[in-house]
Amino acid sequence: MKPTKTKQVYNPFLPLNEYIPDGEPHVFGDRIYLFGSHDKEGGDEYCELGDYVGYSAPVTDLSDWRYEGVIYTAKQDPGATEKSKLYAPDVVQGNDGRYYLYYNLSGDVGFHSPISVAVCDTPAGAYEYYGYVRNPDGSPFKRHILHDPALINDNGTIRLYYGYSLSSKLAKASGHESAQAQQHEAQPAAFSQESMVSALMMVFHKSREEIESEPDGIMGANVVTLADDMLTVTSGPVRIIPGEFTAQGTSFEGHAFYEASSIRKIGELYYFIYSSQQSHELCYAVSKYPDQGFTYGGTIISNGDVGYSGRKEEDRLNMTANDHGSIENINGQWYVFHHRHTHSSTFSRQACAEPIEILPDGSIPQVEMTSCGLNGGPLIAKGEYSAVIACNVANGAMPHITNRRIDSDIPFITHGEGQRYITNVKENTRIGFKYFAFEGPTVLKVVTRGNGNGSFIVSTDEKDIGVIPLSSSETWCDSSAVIDVRGTAGLYFTYSGSGVFEFISFAFDQLK
CATH class of the missing domain: 2.60.120.260 (Galactose-binding domain-like)
Structure with missing residues (x-):
């Protein structure tokens, strides 16, 4: 089907047969690059295609997205198996000027593989395997739950954010009665310490010692700093946002951290963007510091417009499911990038974007999903x-x-x-x-x-x-x-x- 002849851009903004969820948008030079996972059209599992493909556009023309080709594949990682897929990535420019891609392997090594790193001289790839995030003694870094890495080069300091948390809401949406679902389904107060530890051992492939040795628990959003080699942890980890089970009494109650870490610095403030325990919404937290003091800011977008103008969950405007993305300033305008769901499943997700406003007080009002997101108007x-x-x-x-x-x-x-x-x-x-x-x-x-x-x-x-x-x-x-x-x-x-x-x-x- 041919679109209107006038050059426009609409959601989803990539080709209609392309499925790039978990998008991390970054401006490098005079182009905006989108890094994300890669779903199959009508697929049966997350990130089924097992590679990353690149797209970019001039910052002055968001209708002109260019396919950069395959920029990395799961099989390039020495730890990959035949079942391995590539989960949500992020890219940061190192102090040496090169570009570093951070990711987790899914498949049969999900939730317990280390965070891996690939490198390239240009943001568009192709990337080559570089190593894994490690402790100073060279052993793999495995603290907490290694999931959804996010990076920032903070005036020369490289910070890595990551984490995951169970959510009681998700069991009701999972449609099955597995042991994992039963553990999700219980409310926090109903968990005994032993049942919680057993659930975490099963779901995240952690030993009892690994779980019980973490004073803040293993679930939540965390940050570490990295050496200039982009691999070695030099400080941390530090818990910055709690998961649902430890959010009671905090500003995050009801919108605690679930997954999808992303980090931006705007002026003197740090914005941590994440998927909350509600799953369908991208929320943000704000702090004057990169590793402490974060408070809940609000919802930026929901892929069912839940919360927008007071809309309730039962009145959602789409089938909702997980969301993952971030914000970026492109040629003077801020946007939120996220994904929608197709094929009556969670396995074929497409990139969408909407303009947002950052108010003088630092807040970001929630925006609705539209068909004209990057178009600059209707x-x-x-x-x-x-x-x-x-x-x-x-x-x-x-x-x-x-x-x-x-x-x-x-x-x-x-x-x-x-x-x-x-x-x-x-x-x-x-x-x-x-x-x-x-x-x-x-x-x-x-x-x-x-x-x-x-x-x-x-x-x-x-x-x-x-x-x-x-x-x-x-x-x-x-x-x-x-x-x-x-x-x-x-x-x-x-x-x-x-x-x-x-x-x-x-x-x-x-x-x-």
Whole structure:
């Protein structure tokens, strides 16, 4: 499907067949680079492709993303097995001017492999294996839970942030009754010390001695400093944010650390961005110091818009699941990068971004998911658009899930025959695109297929603006109606009728 001829950028901002979650955006020189994991389209596990691919764009044109190719593969790590995948990475420029990529291996070594490092002379790769984060005696550094490394070169001091924590919310979203889920499901107060230790030994492959020797526990966000060799730990670790089980009575209660560490320094303040115990939201904490004094700031974004304008979880605007990303200043504008979920699973995640504002008091108001994130304004209500740039796909009963694929009766983005579209569109499915700049009367055409008898009720944020009857057909076919809208507004398609449809594209055509 061809997009509008006017050069624009929409969410997801990479090619529609590309799945780069866990994004870490960094400006190096005059380009913005996105580093992240690599999911398979319609995949069955996280990071299934087992490599990292690079994308970058000029800081002056965020519609011009360039594929940099494969920048690193799991098999380059000497500790990898046939099952190893590459979890969420980060990249930092060392004091020697080279670029260092930090990552964890997943697969059968997940949660107990060391943090590994690769290096390259340029941010776009290709990277070569360099070593693993180690203690001064050369042994692998294994304190706490080694997960989701994040780096900052703080005026010559290299700091590494990392960590993980169980979350009681996630068991209810996991859809199974394994021992791990049962441990997740219990509330903190219900855990005995022995049951907690047993759970941690099982889930994180830790010995009893490793667990009981940590005065702050092994769950939470931590920081260490590294030597100029980018490998050797010179101080720490220090706990900076608690996990759910130790957050009671702190500013983090209800939004404690889960995973997805990221770090930025803005002026004299340090911003720690992370995925909270709610999983679907990226939160931030602020401190004057890099290793202490962090307090909860708020939610930056939720991949179901939960919390935005007071929205409750039961009213989420998408199926929600884990989120991971960070913020970056690009050509004077701050953005948050994160990911959405497709294919009715947690294993095919796509990169999205939204502009954010950092207020004079240092706070970051929560922003909503849109279809026009990096565009610098609303999309133009002219030409053709893919339906999968929808920022909201919901039916009033969307679930929160984790670590699985579901077969619930919900609408979702999928693919087939080399195309991407929204499937399982039934009664009360509402598909939203925010925002478009409308210029008056236009023919709005939709392309659908399916077996049913019904219509799309077309609306903006304020009112219904038209009805498009849908034709029952096994092949893609057009239906249209004239709408009349002026100004910037969201565009929504709500299905009313029987049967089930699939929705691949829509277009704005001139009146004849």
